[in-house]
Amino acid sequence: VLRQVIERTVPGTKISTLCIFGDQLIEDICRRVSPGVKADKGIAFPTSVAINHRIQNVAASADMDMMIQVNDVVKIELAVHINGYVASQAHTVVMSANPNEPVSDRRADVICAAKITHEATLRKMRAGVKAEEITNITREVAEFFQCSPVESTYSQAINRYVFSGQKSIPNRYDVAEGKADLEFEIGDVFVLNTCLSTGTGKARDSGMKPTVCQRDVNRTYYFKMKSAADLFETISKNHPVFPFAVRNISDLRQKLGLTECLGHGVINSLPMLVERKERETVAQFQTTVLITHEGPMCLTPPQTMSYVHSNHNIPADSHILALINQNMGKIELPRLSDIHIKVSLATLLTKLQLYRLLYIMPHAHRPYLHTNGNIFFT
Incomplete structure (x- = not known):
C-alpha cells in the first residue's frame, strides 16, 4: 500500500487524494486476505500525508486544499491490522525538480540524518538494550547533520488491538518526562518511529481542526x-x-x-503537529520491528529512497558507522530447545504468521543517499 501511495505522490496532487486512496487500498487488499476466513482486518491508522514542517496526523479530507508542490518534502504514514496485530510504516520523499540530480540542501541533511538514525537504532533493538540508548543514538546522529530530534514523537510498543502501548521511547528527552526506563524483551513488537527536523525540533499544535x-x-x-x-x-x-x-x-x-x-x-x-518555524523541514521513517532471540526482525519492507546528498558526514571513528554496517541477516524462528526465551514459542509463531501476511518482499534498489564520504545502500 505504502509503495503505491508513494508512486502517486507527485507535484500537483492534493494530499486528500493520497489519503483517501491509501485508505481505500488498505480496505481492498484486506478483503482479499483469507477471504473465506472470518477475521477482523483493516485500517489501524489512517493514511496521513504531512508536507515540509508538518509532522504528523494529517489525514486530510476532500475539503482541505493542501497540494504537493515541487521541492516539497512529503511524509506518508499508515498502518494496517489483521486480527488486531498491527503493522505500521512511514516514509519520506522529496519532490525534486530533477530526479536525476541529487538534492543537496538542508532537505538532504535531514533526510540523511533521519534515515541513518533509523537504520542505526533498528540494529540496536535487541533484548536487554535500554531505551535510553535508542534516544542517545538519535541525538548523536542529529548533531552530526546539524538537525534536531522532534519532541512529542515516540517509538511505541504495540500489542494486539493496542496501537500505542505503555512502553514508549521518545526521540528526544523532555525534562518533565525524564528518561524512558525500559529494556527490550524477546517477543516485543515496536513501531520504530524516527522523526528529525532542520530546526529546533520544537513541536506545536497547528491550530487546524483535527483530522x-x-x-x-x-x-x-x-x-x-x-x-x-x-x-x-x-x-x-x-x-x-x-x-x-x-x-x-x-x-x-x-x-x-x-x-x-x-x-x-x-x-x-x-493533534496535527507542526515545527514551530514554517521554513524548517521534518523527515520521518517508521518500521514495525519484532524483537527475536537473534535480534530485530523488520515486519515492514523498505521503500525506495529519494536521491539526496548531504555535505555532512559521520566521523570514521563513530560507533554509528559500525552499527549501520551490520548485516541484519536472516532471522530464524526460535528452536524448541530454546527454553530460556521469555515469550512462549506459540505466541511468537502466531505473531510471525500474521505479520507475514502484511509483508511484501522488496525489490533491489540503487544507492539511496550520499553523505560527504559515504554511500549507503538499502
Missing part, C-alpha cells in the same frame, strides 16, 4: 445530544479501538455531535 481521532475505551458518558449518541455508537461499531479519519464520518448530522464527544473525552483528537 484523526480515537475512541477512549475506558470512558463513558450519558450524551445530551442525539447526534453525539448516534456518532459514538457508530464509532464504537466501526472504529472501536484504532484511530480513524474524521473524514470517514459520512453522516453530517452525526458529525455535529463530535464536539460533545471530544469535550467529554469519550473520543480524543490526535
